[in-house]
Amino acid sequence: MRLLVDSGSTKADWIAIDDYGKVLFTTQTLGLNPEVLNKAEILERVNDRFDLMQNKDIATHLFFYGAGCGTDRMKKNLSEIFHEYFTKATIIVEEDTYAAVYATTPKDEKAIVCILGTGSNCSYFDGTVLHQKVQSLGYIVMDDCSGNVFGKELIRKYYFNKMPQELAVEFEKEYNLEPDYLKAKLYKEPNPNAHLATFAKFLIQNKDTKFCQKIIRRGMKSFVKNYIQQYDNCYEVPVHFVGSIAFYLKDELEVVFNKYGLQLGNVLRRPIDGLIAHHSENK
Numbered sequence: 001m002r003l004l005v006d007s008g009s010t011k012a013d014w015i016a017i018d019d020y021g022k023v024l025f026t027t028q029t030l031g032l033n034p035e036v037l038n039k040a041e042i043l044e045r046v047n048d049r050f051d052l053m054q055n056k057d058i059a060t061h062l063f064f065y066g067a068g069c070g071t072d073r074m075k076k077n078l079s080e081i082f083h084e085y086f087t088k089a090t091i092i093v094e095e096d097t098y099a100a101v102y103a104t105t106p107k108d109e110k111a112i113v114c115i116l117g118t119g120s121n122c123s124y125f126d127g128t129v130l131h132q133k134v135q136s137l138g139y140i141v142m143d144d145c146s147g148n149v150f151g152k153e154l155i156r157k158y159y160f161n162k163m164p165q166e167l168a169v170e171f172e173k174e175y176n177l178e179p180d181y182l183k184a185k186l187y188k189e190p191n192p193n194a195h196l197a198t199f200a201k202f203l204i205q206n207k208d209t210k211f212c213q214k215i216i217r218r219g220m221k222s223f224v225k226n227y228i229q230q231y232d233n234c235y236e237v238p239v240h241f242v243g244s245i246a247f248y249l250k251d252e253l254e255v256v257f258n259k260y261g262l263q264l265g266n267v268l269r270r271p272i273d274g275l276i277a278h279h280s281e282n283k
Contacts (some may be wrong), residue, residue, distance in 0.1 A: 103274025
C-alpha cells in the first residue's frame with residue numbers, strides 16, 4: 001500500500017493506492033506543516049483518522065508533499081516523525097510544489113509552477129529538476145497573494161475603518177471579529193496562518209465589488225513582480241497554478257496575466273488526483 005499526501009497548512013488530502021494505482025481509500029486530516037506544528041500535534045492529527053491508524057503498519061511507502069517542507073531540516077524532521085508512526089514504510093518528503101508540478105505539467109515540459117492557497121510559492125521546473133529563486137520565510141513576511149495574506153488585509157481594512165460599510169456589516173455577520181478571540185487565534189493557538197486564510201472566502205464571495213477587486217489585483221501584481229518575474233524565461237513558458245485562491249480567482253489571474261504578457265497554464269484546485277497517475281506510472 002502506498003500513501004500519497006498533499007498537505008497545506010489548512011488540510012491534508014490522503015489517498016492510499018495499491019501497486020496498480022487502484023484507490024483503496026481516501027481521507028483528510030488537518031494540515032501538517034512542520035514549520036508551525038510540533039511532533040505531538042502532527043501525530044495527533046494523523047492518529048485522529050481511523051483509516052490511517054488501522055493501516056499504519058501495512059503501508060509500504062509514504063509520499064508526502066507538504067507546505068513547510070522546503071528545507072532539508074524540515075524534511076528530515078517530518079520524515080523522522082512519520083517513521084515512528086508508519087513503521088514499515090519508506091518515507092519520502094518533498095515540498096508541496098512537487099505535487100503541483102506532477103499534477104499540472106506534462107512529462108518533460110518546462111513550466112513555472114505556483115501555489116496559491118493558504119500560503120504561496122513559485123518555482124521553475126526545467127522538465128527534470130525544480131528551481132526556486134525565492135526561499136520562503138513564511139506567512140509573516142512573505143506568502144504574497146495567498147489566503148492568509150488576503151485574510152490579514154481584510155482584517156486590517158475592517159479594524160482601520162477602511163472597509164465599505166455595507167461590506168463591514170456582512171463581514172461581522174460572517175466571522176467572529178472580537179479582539180480577544182482574534183488575538184487568541186493568531187498568537188496563542190496552532191496554525192494562525194490557516195485561520196487568517198479562512199477570511200479569504202469573504203474576498204472571493206465579494207470579488208465583484210470594487211473594494212475586493214482592488215485587493216485581489218494588488219495581491220496578484222505583487223505575486224507576479226516578486227515571484228514569477230524572478231525567472232528570466234517567465235514570458236516563454238506556461239505558468240501553472242494549484243490552490244483554492246488561484247482556482248476561484250482564475251478570471252482575475254487571466255486579466256493580470258494578459259496585462260503582463262504571461263501565459264496562464266493549467267489551474268487546479270487540488271493536485272492529489274494527478275499524483276495518482278504519476279505514482280502509478282513511476283513505481
